[in-house]
Amino acid sequence: MDLNLSDEQRLLRESAERFVAESYDADHRRRMANDPLGYSPDVWKQFAELGWLALPIPEEFGGLGGGAVEIGILMEAFGRGLVSEPYVATIVLGASLIDRCGSMAQKQASLPKIADGSLKLAFAHSERAARFDLAKVATAANKTAQGWRLAGSKIAVLDGHAADEIIVSALIHDHHGPSGRIGLFLVRATEPGLVISDYPRLGGGRACNIDLADVHLPEDALLGDGHDAxxxxxxxxxxxxxxxxxxxxxxxxxxxxxxxxxxxxxxxxxxxxxxxxxxxxxxxxxxxxxxxxxxxxxxxxxxxxxxxxxxxxxxxxxxxxxxxxxxxxxxxxxxxxxxxxxxxxxxxxxxxxxxxxxxxxxxxxxxxxxxxxxxxxxx
Structure with a gap:
């Protein structure tokens, strides 16, 4: 197996390292540490202009069709500058889940906006009792005549305070499939009943805890067809x-x-x-x-x-x-x-x-x- 970087990958590494070296100095990191947002919206726009937000998104949705190796090249450069922008939450987690689980309509509605920087995401899955077991989910999604009703709480949501929409995992309770299956729901950050409590992360950036108190969602908030996620x-x-x-x-x-x-x-x-x-x-x-x-x-x-x-x-x-x-x-x-x-x-x-x-x-x-x-x- 040839593990040498391609010409495109080398260019990506060089441009990322140069950008981080020029944009992330000690003063910038201190400002971000004291900023309630925890990152720079102007830098996020530059990420979009450089094509980094579109990197792993399929070409048919305005992306570049890159893979995990290209993401790794970019992330290593980010590590050198202690980058605090919500790249992992929006691109590596959020966009990947929508691409993997979403319907064609949901992909068309979200992925181009992610690529151009106008939509930021977060993924709310961890719960206090789970202890890193991804299969343990207590948050419930009950089917209603109008759609869904979510109730529960999530912890350690990366960059949830900055997200426009949050992908929330919940156990689905309906009459159309096996009990105990996990569904993913797109929830607007401004949805009534959604309470976000954010805090600084160790080493830069922010995370939050989320409480869902009787959050009502439309039927199409469920990603995909409701199969176990x-x-x-x-x-x-x-x-x-x-x-x-x-x-x-x-x-x-x-x-x-x-x-x-x-x-x-x-x-x-x-x-x-x-x-x-x-x-x-x-x-x-x-x-x-x-x-x-x-x-x-x-x-x-x-x-x-x-x-x-x-x-x-x-x-x-x-x-x-x-x-x-x-x-x-x-x-x-x-x-x-x-x-x-x-x-x-x-x-x-x-x-x-x-x-x-x-x-x-x-x-x-x-x-x-x-x-x-x-x-x-x-x-």
């Missing part, structure tokens, strides 16, 4: 973990580069730190962990359209391994910077916080080691 949810989350893994690689690479440069400049007893053999060994271990993580993220991206068990094992393997490597690289970077590593003035801490947040999204390393092993027994 759990397989599509698992596919979308595996795809997202591959993208987040690539973002983590970009963060880890930045920490490695920053630490390497610091050890060359910082002197101790008249010699740079990098002249110390023990320090060199630690830097080499960091570099090895970054390369291993990059390989695991790429493998997960290459497997997103494989058979469900193969895809899920690749995603969980990447999430578990990258989470472990990320903590090692982050801790080593802070330690090698000495006392400066824990100050707000130095951005090493901000990058490490994003890595800690990555490790908990959609389940930590321990959870995914277990999922990987369980899938291996059923393969």
């Amino acid at each position: 759990l397989p599509a949810i698992e596919w979308a989350v595996d795809r997202t973990m591959a993208a987040l893994g690539a973002e983590a690689v970009g963060i880890m690479q930045t920490l490695l580069d920053t630490t390497l440069e610091y050890t060359k400049i910082r002197k101790q007893f008249g010699r740079p730190l990098s002249a110390n053999q023990v320090i060199r060994h630690r830097l080499a271990d960091m570099a090895m962990q970054v390369d291993e993580s990059r390989s695991m993220a790429l493998r997960a991206a290459l497997k997103v359209d494989a058979a469900p068990v193969e895809r899920a094992r690749a995603a969980s393997g990447a999430k578990a391994k990258i989470g472990k490597c990320a903590r090692f690289v982050g801790e080593q970077s802070i330690q090698l910077h000495g006392g400066m590593g824990v100050t707000e003035e130095l951005e090493v801490g901000a990058y490490f916080k994003r890595l800690v947040a990555f490790d908990t999204l959609f389940g930590g390393s321990a959870h995914h080691y277990g999922r990987h092993a369980q899938l291996g027994r059923t393969a």
